[in-house]
Amino acid sequence: MIETLLLKLRKRDVISAEEEQALRDTLVEVEDIPPRQTILRRGETLHRSVLLLSGLMCRYKDLRDGQRQITALHVPGDFLDLHGFTLKYLDHDVMSLPASRVAYARHDRLTQLTEEFPHLTRLLWFSTNLDAAMHREWELSLGCRSGAARAAHLFCEIYTRLEIVRQVDGYAFTFQLNQAELGECLGLTVVHTNRVLRDLREKGLLDFSRGLAVIHDLERLKAFAEFDPTYLYLHQTQR
Amino acid sequence: MIETLLLKLRKRDVISAEEEQALRDTLVEVEDIPPRQTILRRGETLHRSVLLLSGLMCRYKDLRDGQRQITALHVPGDFLDLHGFTLKYLDHDVMSLPASRVAYARHDRLTQLTEEFPHLTRLLWFSTNLDAAMHREWELSLGCRSGAARAAHLFCEIYTRLEIVRQVDGYAFTFQLNQAELGECLGLTVVHTNRVLRDLREKGLLDFSRGLAVIHDLERLKAFAEFDPTYLYLHQTQR
DNA sequence: CGTTATATTGAAGTGCGTCAAAAAGTGTGG
DNA sequence: CCACACTTTTTGACGCACTTCAATATAACG
Numbered sequence: 001m002i003e004t005l006l007l008k009l010r011k012r013d014v015i016s017a018e019e020e021q022a023l024r025d026t027l028v029e030v031e032d033i034p035p036r037q038t039i040l041r042r043g044e045t046l047h048r049s050v051l052l053l054s055g056l057m058c059r060y061k062d063l064r065d066g067q068r069q070i071t072a073l074h075v076p077g078d079f080l081d082l083h084g085f086t087l088k089y090l091d092h093d094v095m096s097l098p099a100s101r102v103a104y105a106r107h108d109r110l111t112q113l114t115e116e117f118p119h120l121t122r123l124l125w126f127s128t129n130l131d132a133a134m135h136r137e138w139e140l141s142l143g144c145r146s147g148a149a150r151a152a153h154l155f156c157e158i159y160t161r162l163e164i165v166r167q168v169d170g171y172a173f174t175f176q177l178n179q180a181e182l183g184e185c186l187g188l189t190v191v192h193t194n195r196v197l198r199d200l201r202e203k204g205l206l207d208f209s210r211g212l213a214v215i216h217d218l219e220r221l222k223a224f225a226e227f228d229p230t231y232l233y234l235h236q237t238q239r
Numbered sequence: 240m241i242e243t244l245l246l247k248l249r250k251r252d253v254i255s256a257e258e259e260q261a262l263r264d265t266l267v268e269v270e271d272i273p274p275r276q277t278i279l280r281r282g283e284t285l286h287r288s289v290l291l292l293s294g295l296m297c298r299y300k301d302l303r304d305g306q307r308q309i310t311a312l313h314v315p316g317d318f319l320d321l322h323g324f325t326l327k328y329l330d331h332d333v334m335s336l337p338a339s340r341v342a343y344a345r346h347d348r349l350t351q352l353t354e355e356f357p358h359l360t361r362l363l364w365f366s367t368n369l370d371a372a373m374h375r376e377w378e379l380s381l382g383c384r385s386g387a388a389r390a391a392h393l394f395c396e397i398y399t400r401l402e403i404v405r406q407v408d409g410y411a412f413t414f415q416l417n418q419a420e421l422g423e424c425l426g427l428t429v430v431h432t433n434r435v436l437r438d439l440r441e442k443g444l445l446d447f448s449r450g451l452a453v454i455h456d457l458e459r460l461k462a463f464a465e466f467d468p469t470y471l472y473l474h475q476t477q478r
Numbered sequence: 479c480g481t482t483a484t485a486t487t488g489a490a491g492t493g494c495g496t497c498a499a500a501a502a503g504t505g506t507g508g
Numbered sequence: 509c510c511a512c513a514c515t516t517t518t519t520g521a522c523g524c525a526c527t528t529c530a531a532t533a534t535a536a537c538g
Contacts, residue, residue, distance in 0.1 A: 043469060061379045063465055069382035071375040083372075086365035086478050091372050091470035114361060118353045125364045126325035128371065133322075133330045135374035136310040140300045142381035143308035143426030147494070178516060187382030192494055194518060210503080210516085226302055230282060231330035239325050386526070417484060431526055433486060449484085449535080 001103065002027050004077030004165040005051060009123055011164050012130075013239045019120045022113060027051055027103040033096045040094035046084040048104045052076055055100025056176050059092045060184065070185040071138070072131060073158065077165045083128045085110050098176035098211070122239050133231045142187050145225070147196045150186045152225035155206055155213060160229055171218060176211035240342065241266050243316030243404040244290060248362055250403050251369075252478045258359045261352060266290055266342040272335045279333035285323040287343045291315055294339020295415050299423065300331045309424040310377070311370060312397065316404045322367045324349050337415035337450070361478050372470045381426050384464070386435045389425045391464035394445055394452060399468055410457060415450040 002023060009015055015023075030053070033039055039050070042061075052074050059080065062068040071092060074080055080094050085107055114121045134157070141150045158175060162168045177185075183193035200206045205221045207214045215221055241262060248254055254262075269292070272278055278289070281300075291313050298319065301307040310331060313319055319333050324346055353360045373396070380389045397414060401407045416424075422432035439445045444460045446453045454460055 059375075061375060063379070063383050067383040069379045071378045083368040086361050086368050087372070087472060088476050088478065091472075092375060111357075111361075114357045118350075118357075118360075121357075121360065121364075122325050122350075122353060125360075125367070128364070128368055129322040129325050132367065132371035132374055133326070135371055135378060136298070136300060136331060138378055139310045139374060139381060140302070140308045142378060143423075144302050144306040179518095180516080184382075189495055190517085191496080191519090194516095195494090198518085233326060233330075237327050239327065418486095419484080428527060429485085430487090430528080434526090437486085 001053065002051065004053065007165050008077040012126065012233060012236060013123055019117055022117055022120060026105045026109050026113065029104040031102055033100045033102060035096055035099045038093050038095045040081060040090060042090050042092055045089055046081065046107065048106045049082045049085050049110065050080045051103045051105065052078050052080055053101040053103055056097040057094060057100055058097060059094050061092045068184050069187065070181065072134060073185060075158070075161050075165060076167060079127060082124060083131065097181065126239050130233055133233065137231045147186065147188050147192055148199050149225050151196045152200060152205065152221050153227055154185060155215065156222055156225050156227035159215060160232060171215040173213055174211055175213045240292065241290065243292065246404050247316040251365065251472060251475060252362055258356055261356055261359060265344045265348050265352065268343045270341055272339045272341060274335055274338045277332050277334045279320060279329055281329050281331055284328055285320065285346065287345045288321045288324050288349065289319045290342045290344065291317050291319055292340040292342055295336040296333060296339055297336060298331045298333050307423050308426065309420065311373060312424065314397070314400050314404060315406060318366060321363060322370065336420060365478050369472055372472065376470045386425065386427050386431055387438050388464050390435050391439060391444060391460050392466055393424060394454065395461055395464050395466035398454060399471060410454040412452055413450055414452045
């Protein structure tokens with residue numbers, strides 16, 4: 001059940017059998033979430049954190065006029081709100097994109113983990129720091145990259161993250177959000193998102209349509225996006 | 240010496256005498272940093288984390304053409320790279336803006352803290368999650384807010400953060416970066432940053448010149464920026 | 479007092495937004 | 509299998525926030 005989480009963590013550090021069992025004992029309750037459903041709202045008091053098992057989910061913030069910024073995308077194996085364990089409430093909402101499946105970890109149980117498993121605690125802490133590193137890369141994209149480069153960069157990131165949890169098929173992967181939602185990740189309107197996707201297609205880099213992405217030239221896509229995966233911390237280290 | 244750190248943490252939770260002493264014993268070595276000096280570079284292996292005692296520092300990422308995005312600003316009491324404790328190296332550089340003073344916490348000592356002080360560990364974890372919350376708000380700014388609203392929002396944030404560590408004088412505070420660097424926070428060119436500052440001045444909201452910010456109408460500034468401090472987690476809670 | 483960094487303004491260009499409409503795809507019931 | 513409604517994608521025309529380039533003014537500094 002938590003195999004994707006283990007794949008993600010073991011890509012970065014060694015997890016002992018006891019730690020694995022502690023995680024398994026923590027993530028017991030499972031739930032299915034219908035598409036486009038906001039499951040957590042900013043300000044709500046939290047008593048558990050949510051692990052994504054399958055599907056695709058996002059965190060977003062919005063302004064009064066309805067403009068919305070998706071601040072993070074989550075693939076299977078990601079916690080959606082592990083930061084909520086120490087923050088106690090969120091500063092953003094959390095929403096499903098396609099139908100998704102999640103598992104819950106109660107905060108009292110996580111507190112217990114921090115008392116009994118310091119190394120596992122550091123690894124969970126690492127996982128929230130990895131989220132922050134992705135936020136920083138998105139800040140760089142939003143602040144400095146062109147719309148097309150921003151889109152290209154996002155596809156590189158998602159491809160890399162999905163590969164870790166074995167959710168890619170060669171250079172193709174399902175990525176079930178529409179162009180409006182993709183635009184909300186990129187800080188672009190739907191109209192411009194559509195033009196940017198046409199650009200990437202015409203450049204022979206990438207095809208994205210109706211929830212399926214196919215990368216045609218990964219090296220050129222990476223070069224165009226200036227994608228450098230340093231920020232994804234893909235090497236195994238003792239933490 | 241670590242008074243600003245204690246002010247910042249005690250704003251969010253209770254710290255016991257033992258925890259305070261453990262922190263004091265951790266942060267011993269102090270160093271002065273000259274202005275505009277990059278003290279940490281991406282990819283370098285880290286063995287200690289850096290606490291800002293006085294001054295102003297930033298983290299930044301850049302693209303090949305030299306375009307730079309400042310992804311975070313740090314005021315006294317902030318760790319510049321506590322996330323580096325679990326990440327082991329950084330995905331960004333860290334630089335001083337004016338001359339600043341820092342203190343160091345060795346990672347082996349931090350590891351020891353995680354073994355002996357679970358609650359303090361959760362509080363340090365919280366502190367990195369707070370950084371991530373600020374990243375998210377900056378993503379919202381960069382993706383959705385106009386240049387002027389972005390600038391206004393940043394001044395609200397810095398004012399609020401400086402107030403916690405008692406570094407404001409009424410509605411005035413020193414904020415020692417130039418317009419080029421401010422632009423690098425906002426994803427704007429120097430030229431446009433200058434125009435945006437003139438706008439805010441002419442609207443009677445704020446005056447910023449040569450490292451000194453004076454807010455003329457905080458309520459209207461907040462309204463204009465849609466500043467909602469939820470993301471700064473200003474309430475004391477048991478973590 | 480000269481030299482350099484920083485701030486300011488003007489004019490012109492562009493990437494992306496806005497508005498509007500059409501085309502294509504998807505789902506449902508008959 | 510088609511009819512219909514609805515969502516999503518795509519295209520066109522036009523406008524604007526911000527950039528670029530260039531020059532000048534002002535402050536900071538040894």
